[in-house]
Amino acid sequence: MIIKTINLEDYKEVAELIRESFSQSEHGYGNEAELVDKIRNEEGYIKDLEIVAFEDGKITGHGLLSEVSIVNQSQSFKGLVLAPLDVLPAYQGKGIGAAILLELEKRAKILDYSFISILGHESYYPRFGYVPASQYQIQAPFEVPDENFMIKELIEGGLEGKSGVIQYSEAFN
Numbered sequence: 001m002i003i004k005t006i007n008l009e010d011y012k013e014v015a016e017l018i019r020e021s022f023s024q025s026e027h028g029y030g031n032e033a034e035l036v037d038k039i040r041n042e043e044g045y046i047k048d049l050e051i052v053a054f055e056d057g058k059i060t061g062h063g064l065l066s067e068v069s070i071v072n073q074s075q076s077f078k079g080l081v082l083a084p085l086d087v088l089p090a091y092q093g094k095g096i097g098a099a100i101l102l103e104l105e106k107r108a109k110i111l112d113y114s115f116i117s118i119l120g121h122e123s124y125y126p127r128f129g130y131v132p133a134s135q136y137q138i139q140a141p142f143e144v145p146d147e148n149f150m151i152k153e154l155i156e157g158g159l160e161g162k163s164g165v166i167q168y169s170e171a172f173n
Contacts, residue, residue, distance in 0.1 A: 038171035063100040072164030114158030122147040137163035
């Protein structure tokens with residue numbers, strides 16, 4: 001498996017991968033490919049935080065981190081959100097998603113981000129250290145089960161003294 005930063009030439013194949021992987025998921029396709037396009041067109045898009053995995057000469061997985069903020073009455077703290085992480089159904093269960101997630105975390109640390117938030121499967125992400133965001137008094141801006149709205153410190157103490165509501169970029173609206 002090869003993991004690399006996405007290129008413009010990869011966009012079409014990634015859009016197809018996203019549609020296929022989410023169409024066969026528990027919750028179905030929810031316009032994730034369109035979300036990725038919107039994020040790429042935002043001023044704050046960071047190309048190094050969008051990666052693809054190659055295996056057998058094709059893209060088999062994709063992951064994207066984009067900026068979010070934890071906002072409360074007096075402060076705002078920048079961090080990242082994983083949306084989406086996707087692997088072709090035929091390649092799931094082979095460690096591709098884990099490899100993408102770990103590479104994205106490594107890149108986020110290099111760029112000095114202190115946390116990643118995730119809206120995801122409660123049995124998958126905890127094995128990578130993600131915990132319910134409520135443990136840090138951090139809430140989603142919408143109704144979501146506590147066990148599915150998670151967060152991880154990328155540096156020790158990265159969430160210390162930070163509480164509030166996650167604010168997503170305009171792409172998510």
